[in-house]
Amino acid sequence: MDWYVIDAVEVAYERTKRCLFEPFDLWKWVKLAIILMLVGGGSGHGGNSFNSFSNSMDSDYGSGYGSGYGSDYNPLDSIGDTFDSIFSAAVMAIIALVLFLIIIFMYVSSVMEFVLVESLVSNSVKFWEYTRHFLGKGFQLFIIRIAALLLSLLVLAVLLLPFVLLFGMPSGDYFWLSFIGGMMLVIFLVIIFAVIASVFGSFISMSIPIALYNNVGVLSAIMEVLRKFKLDWQQIVVYWVGRAVLGIIVGIAALIVMMLAILVTLLPFLIVDGILYLLLSLVLSGSEWIVLVPFILVEVILFIIVMALVSMPFGAFLKYHMLSFVEKWYLEAGIPFDQGIDLKA
Numbered sequence: 001m002d003w004y005v006i007d008a009v010e011v012a013y014e015r016t017k018r019c020l021f022e023p024f025d026l027w028k029w030v031k032l033a034i035i036l037m038l039v040g041g042g043s044g045h046g047g048n049s050f051n052s053f054s055n056s057m058d059s060d061y062g063s064g065y066g067s068g069y070g071s072d073y074n075p076l077d078s079i080g081d082t083f084d085s086i087f088s089a090a091v092m093a094i095i096a097l098v099l100f101l102i103i104i105f106m107y108v109s110s111v112m113e114f115v116l117v118e119s120l121v122s123n124s125v126k127f128w129e130y131t132r133h134f135l136g137k138g139f140q141l142f143i144i145r146i147a148a149l150l151l152s153l154l155v156l157a158v159l160l161l162p163f164v165l166l167f168g169m170p171s172g173d174y175f176w177l178s179f180i181g182g183m184m185l186v187i188f189l190v191i192i193f194a195v196i197a198s199v200f201g202s203f204i205s206m207s208i209p210i211a212l213y214n215n216v217g218v219l220s221a222i223m224e225v226l227r228k229f230k231l232d233w234q235q236i237v238v239y240w241v242g243r244a245v246l247g248i249i250v251g252i253a254a255l256i257v258m259m260l261a262i263l264v265t266l267l268p269f270l271i272v273d274g275i276l277y278l279l280l281s282l283v284l285s286g287s288e289w290i291v292l293v294p295f296i297l298v299e300v301i302l303f304i305i306v307m308a309l310v311s312m313p314f315g316a317f318l319k320y321h322m323l324s325f326v327e328k329w330y331l332e333a334g335i336p337f338d339q340g341i342d343l344k345a
Contacts, residue, residue: 004235005242008324015324015341016317019123031125033308036315038112040105106145111138113208120319121209122340137211140218141204148200155193202240203229206326213334228330235329246321254314261310269299 020029114134119125203225204218211221229236273296280291327335 003238003242004325004328005239005246007328008321009246011324012317012321015120015320015337016313019120019316019320019341020313028125029309029312030305031127032116032119032316033305033312035112035116035119035125035127036312037308039109039116039315103146106149107138107142110141110145111135113141113205114138114212116319117209117212117323120316120341121323121335121337123343124340134212137218140211141208144204144218144222148197152193152197199240202236202243205322206330209323209326209335210330210333213336214332224332225330232329239325239329243321247318250314250318254311257314258307258310261306265303265306269303273299 020032111131111134114137115127115130118130118134203222207218207221207225210216210224211218214221214224216224273292276295277292284291323335323337326333327337
């Protein structure tokens with residue numbers, strides 16, 4: 001029996017080489033690096049117990065000592081309350097902004113999943129054209145991811161429930177034994193949850209080319225993958241194991257290459273910065289950082305670009321591997337490799 005996860009390695013390697021090096025196109029590398037980066041892809045009881053306790057004590061003392069005691073007014077209290085209100089509003093605004101940016105990024109990431117697949121299959125990176133074309137399917141994937149996120153938060157809350165119960169228990173002879181047991185149970189459940197999340201993520205990844213090239217909805221594509229899984233689950237189980245091993249190997253290779261890139265990039269930057277700092281210190285004597293900081297910001301941007309370009313081939317290879325596996329495992333997917341990356345010139 002042929003295991004598709006193994007057969008797909010050589011095919012993915014050839015397709016990656018053909019896409020990125022035959023011929024080499026720096027602008028294609030930049031666009032694919034941007035796509036892969038984008039793929040990446042409240043509380044509120046309204047106060048605190050100390051303030052509530054203080055207010056209640058003030059009220060009791062006021063009634064006990066007469067009306068004159070309770071009528072004392074300190075203007076600093078109102079200033080402090082106003083400051084607390086402004087601070088709370090600012091924190092809530094920042095939290096809302098962060099949540100909004102996370103939601104926007106999740107939607108962009110969902111669209112870029114389709115853009116990446118189409119770019120690799122067709123061997124033609126048309127960033128804006130593909131983005132406009134896949135806004136609808138990206139929104140479907142976004143909704144599914146939001147639902148999965150909410151379900152994950154619910155499961156996380158259930159996992160944290162033992163800690164809440166343990167912390168609410170009075171300390172005793174068996175407290176630490178119960179605490180350690182609860183910790184082990186939560187760690188075990190978190191591992192199980194991570195495995196289930198990875199499995200569901202793999203089903204979503206495999207459904208993207210099916211939704212794309214069978215012209216069906218993302219949810220329908222996921223159901224098709226699950227139906228195929230029931231018929232041929234052995235290939236998928238071996239795929240999960242093989243992808244884990246392949247991910248470790250690719251991760252080590254990527255780490256080595258990125259470390260070399262860091263040395264090649266940072267050493268010249270440090271030498272240039274050192275020389276520039278010495279020259280500026282002779283001329284400006286104390287204000288050299290005003291000139292040096294913009295240079296450092298430019299270097300940071302260049303460093304990020306270099307890291308994205310260096311890591312991009314590894315991400316493209318893993319995506320090609322997944323697509324090559326789906327091509328063999330789910331023949332009905334109809335991935336048109338022969339019209340793009342496999343097209344003979």
